[in-house]
Amino acid sequence: MNPIPALALGLTLSATPLAAKPPLSEVPFITEGLIDTGIAYEISEVCDDIHARMLRGLGFLLSLERHALDIGYSRDEVDAYIDNKQEAERLEAIARARLADMGAVVGQPETYCDVGRREIAAGSQIGRLLR
Template sequence: MRILSTLALSIALAATSVGASAQSGLYNEKDINDGLLIIAVADKIRRGCDSISARIFKARSYAVGLKELASSRGYSDEEIDNYIENKENKAEMRLRRNAYFQSKGASNLDPESLCVLGRAEIQKQSQIGALLRAR
C-alpha cells in the first residue's frame, strides 16, 4: 500500500522548479498529466476505502510507463523528478482529483462515496479500475 502512495507522490503530482522549459513542457503534456490524474484518483480511492486495495504491480508499471513516456520526449530524470515534487502542482493535482470525484458524485472526504466510485471503476474496467482491487 505504501508503495502506491510513494508512486503517486513521486510520479503523479507534478511540476519543475529547476528548468522553466521543462516545467512548462511537462505541464503541457496532456496525456502524461491525464495519466498522473488516474494514479492520483486510484491512490485516494484505495487510501479512503477499506474494501479496495491497490494492484501494486499494475500501478507501478503504469507509473513507470508515464515516466518512460516523458523520457522519450526528451525530459531528463531530474526534470521529471522536479516536476513531480513541486508543491504548487501537487496542490493543483489534488484539485483536479477532487473535481473528478465531484463529477462522479463522490467526495474525497467521504469514504463510502470513494468505495462506490472505486467499485464502479473496477466494474467498468477503466484505467483507474485496473489499478484497484475489491477485497
C-alpha cells in the same frame, strides 16, 4: 540528382525553428495519468473494501516517466517535475474535483466505494489500479 532542390530543402528546414517542448504540466498523457493515479489512491485510502494494486500502480507511474523521457524530456526535467510540490497540489485538487463529479462525497466512504466499483467494472485506468 539536382543539388538545387536539396539545397533549398536544407535551407528551408534549417530556417524552421524547432518547436519548443511544452512543460510536462501541459502534456495530457502525463497529467491525466497522474490524475487517474491520484483518484485511484484516494479511493483506496477512503474505501476499506477497495485496495490499490501497488505493483501495477508503480509500473504505471514508471511508464509515465518512461514516456516523458521517450518524447524528449531530460532526466533532470522529469525529476524537477516529480519534485514540484505546487504541481502535485494542482493535480491533487483536480483529482479530488473529478472524484466529486464522479459521485464521491467527503465523509461518506461508501460513495468512494461506489465510484471505485464502477471504475473497476468499466476497466478504466483508474479501475485497473484498484482491486
